[in-house]
Amino acid sequence: MPVIVFASPKGGAGKTTSAFLLATELANRNMNVTIIDADPNHPIDNWMKRGGLTDNLHIMTNDNEDSILDDIDNAANQSDFVIVDLEGTANIAVVYAIASADLVIVPSQRSTLDAGEAAKAFALVKDQTRVTKREIPVALLLTRTSPAIRSKGLNRMLESLGANKIASFIVEINEREAFKAVFDHTCTLAQLEHAQVSGLEKARKNAAEFAAEAIQKLGSLQSKKPKKVKGAT
Amino acid sequence: MSNTEKNPVDPFAGINLDEYKASPRKKKTAVNKPPPDKDAMKAIAEQNDFQSRQAAPKKQKIVPKTFSLFQEDCSIINDVLKAYLENPDEGLSQPSGSDIVRAALHILAEKPKREQVALVKEHRGRGRR
Numbered sequence: 196m197p198v199i200v201f202a203s204p205k206g207g208a209g210k211t212t213s214a215f216l217l218a219t220e221l222a223n224r225n226m227n228v229t230i231i232d233a234d235p236n237h238p239i240d241n242w243m244k245r246g247g248l249t250d251n252l253h254i255m256t257n258d259n260e261d262s263i264l265d266d267i268d269n270a271a272n273q274s275d276f277v278i279v280d281l282e283g284t285a286n287i288a289v290v291y292a293i294a295s296a297d298l299v300i301v302p303s304q305r306s307t308l309d310a311g312e313a314a315k316a317f318a319l320v321k322d323q324t325r326v327t328k329r330e331i332p333v334a335l336l337l338t339r340t341s342p343a344i345r346s347k348g349l350n351r352m353l354e355s356l357g358a359n360k361i362a363s364f365i366v367e368i369n370e371r372e373a374f375k376a377v378f379d380h381t382c383t384l385a386q387l388e389h390a391q392v393s394g395l396e397k398a399r400k401n402a403a404e405f406a407a408e409a410i411q412k413l414g415s416l417q418s419k420k421p422k423k424v425k426g427a428t
Numbered sequence: 429m430s431n432t433e434k435n436p437v438d439p440f441a442g443i444n445l446d447e448y449k450a451s452p453r454k455k456k457t458a459v460n461k462p463p464p465d466k467d468a469m470k471a472i473a474e475q476n477d478f479q480s481r482q483a484a485p486k487k488q489k490i491v492p493k494t495f496s497l498f499q500e501d502c503s504i505i506n507d508v509l510k511a512y513l514e515n516p517d518e519g520l521s522q523p524s525g526s527d528i529v530r531a532a533l534h535i536l537a538e539k540p541k542r543e544q545v546a547l548v549k550e551h552r553g554r555g556r557r
Contacts, residue, residue, distance in 0.1 A: 407439035
């Protein structure tokens with residue numbers, strides 16, 4: 196079943212939040228989802244250990260780069276979707292997970308530093324395409340953007356992405372209190388109550404739109420025949 | 429508040445998630461994934477400055493093989509060295525103790541197997557006889 200990998204060699208780019216939002220959104224829609232929490236801090240596993248629970252969501256941890264491919268394979272055989280949340284460093288587990296991915300999502304904030312690290316992830320996916328001899332779809336996801344203000348810096352970044360033909364999500368993950376509250380209150384967006392956080396509906400809409408776009412990207416790629424790259428046998 | 433906000437359109441409208449429902453008999457993946465070539469992946473990773481975070485395997489301690497000699501054995505070596513030094517006509521640089529042991533080993537190698545075993549037994553170290 197489809198494997199969606201969140202990768203960026205930079206910490207704090209929004210990998211865990213966006214992976215969690217996608218996984219819980221799909222689980223809420225009756226999809227059987229496994230998250231592989233390969234961040235050594237195990238933020239999603241800790242969420243579960245602190246009492247986080249929702250139907251259809253399974254959480255696995257991975258601490259060993261040598262077993263990540265097997266873990267992904269096992270999860271893919273048992274789930275409708277596998278979501279992999281990786282450590283925000285340039286490590287080999289990222290490389291292995293990318294090789295198994297049906298879609299790589301590279302979250303990035305609007306900063307030169309984040310964009311530079313995201314570019315590294317894109318370069319790595321491109322190189323892995325050669326090694327795996329298949330096209331690995333990849334798209335940039337802007338995170339923690341302001342829903343109200345569009346800065347000049349963000350506009351410049353978007354123009355640069357377009358100019359460099361970098362595939363990116365139309366939907367951005369906005370900076371929203373509810374996205375932090377799911378970890379504070381150990382629940383999902385669907386389980387949060389209006390009394391606990393403001394702007395909940397907008398956060399839910401944002402998460403649903405992001406998840407829908409991710410599935411659309413996956414769907415459009417699945418309908419295509421696998422494109423073998425040069426050197427494939 | 430606009431009408432759309434009151435009755436928001438589901439972003440998943442038009443998406444058939446059932447397509448992704450795992451069937452125990454039918455496994456659906458986006459593409460046919462060839463078996464991973466971990467070595468090639470590692471090489472690419474290192475080119476891109478992606479490093480392993482696994483602890484490097486502990487280096488095995490190398491235990492040097494030593495050969496012990498007794499005083500009487502050392503005396504033989506010293507006597508040979510002495511004899512060599514007393515005979516400057518040889519015109520060669522001073523040999524080492526190892527040269528003498530090597531010479532003795534070559535002599536031993538020329539002996540028949542049975543005699544080799546007998547000699548080893550005869551000169552075995554204390555406590556191993």
